[in-house]
Amino acid sequence: SQELEQSPQSLIVQEGKNLTINCTSSKTLYGLYWYKQKYGEGLIFLMMLQKGGEEKSHEKITAKLDEKKQQSSLHITASQPSHAGIYLCGADIGNQGGKLIFGQGTELSVKP
Amino acid sequence: DGGITQSPKYLFRKEGQNVTLSCEQNLNHDAMYWYRQDPGQGLRLIYYSQIVNDFQKGDIAEGYSVSREKKESFPLTVTSAQKNPTAFYLCASSIMGQGTEAFFGQGTRLTVV
Numbered sequence: 001s002q003e004l005e006q007s008p009q010s011l012i013v014q015e016g017k018n019l020t021i022n023c024t025s026s027k028t029l030y031g032l033y034w035y036k037q038k039y040g041e042g043l044i045f046l047m048m049l050q051k052g053g054e055e056k057s058h059e060k061i062t063a064k065l066d067e068k069k070q071q072s073s074l075h076i077t078a079s080q081p082s083h084a085g086i087y088l089c090g091a092d093i094g095n096q097g098g099k100l101i102f103g104q105g106t107e108l109s110v111k112p
Numbered sequence: 113d114g115g116i117t118q119s120p121k122y123l124f125r126k127e128g129q130n131v132t133l134s135c136e137q138n139l140n141h142d143a144m145y146w147y148r149q150d151p152g153q154g155l156r157l158i159y160y161s162q163i164v165n166d167f168q169k170g171d172i173a174e175g176y177s178v179s180r181e182k183k184e185s186f187p188l189t190v191t192s193a194q195k196n197p198t199a200f201y202l203c204a205s206s207i208m209g210q211g212t213e214a215f216f217g218q219g220t221r222l223t224v225v
Contacts, residue, residue: 006154031212033213033214035216040200040219040221041218041219042202042216042217042218042219043202043204043216045213045214045215048213088154088155090155090214092206092212099157099160099162099168100143100145100157100160100204100206100214101155101157101171102147102154102155102156102157103154104153104154105153105154105155
């Protein structure tokens with residue numbers, strides 16, 4: 001079973017278009033992380049959200065954590081080829097931290 | 113510079129052989145993790161360790177073993193009992209406590225030949 005569900009699993013968009021990736025948990029999330037990965041490489045940290053209703057932005061990428069802290073969305077505005085890659089949401093579900101799990105990832109392709 | 117290092121980057125193994133993947137960090141992190149990544153399946157947790165000399169099974173621990181004799185090192189052994197070991201393996205570390213970013217190594221691609 002997957003404790004973190006991401007959707008969609010893959011996404012192809014035209015350059016300049018906006019897109020949204022969702023991450024849903026059946027449990028309350030105490031820390032939600034977004035990472036980006038180029039295939040065959042390590043993960044690059046994008047953002048971390050902790051508080052219900054929290055929203056953070058970095059360049060053209062915005063992430064939100066809903067009030068109930070069970071769903072997060074990652075939104076990219078005016079997508080560029082450099083945004084292509086695998087986006088992963090992660091959450092620490094250990095009682096005192098130290099158990100980090102991930103969703104199955106969303107593979108994003110941006111067509112010029 | 114502080115960071116987390118995995119070696120080797122590429123590894124080939126014959127069927128029936130055990131192989132050990134290295135993961136070292138100099139970030140003074142208490143928690144360390146091993147993940148396996150297959151196409152379309154994201155990262156699946158193999159083992160994790162929150163403190164030296166202690167570790168816990170993740171979701172797919174069968175056919176793998178780990179040790180945590182030193183804070184900075186968390187090697188993963190892929191045993192011959194692992195039926196489908198060809199995959200991309202990622203190691204990570206973090207400070208204990210929720211709300212802390214995990215740092216990742218660059219991964220090891222293991223291929224069984």
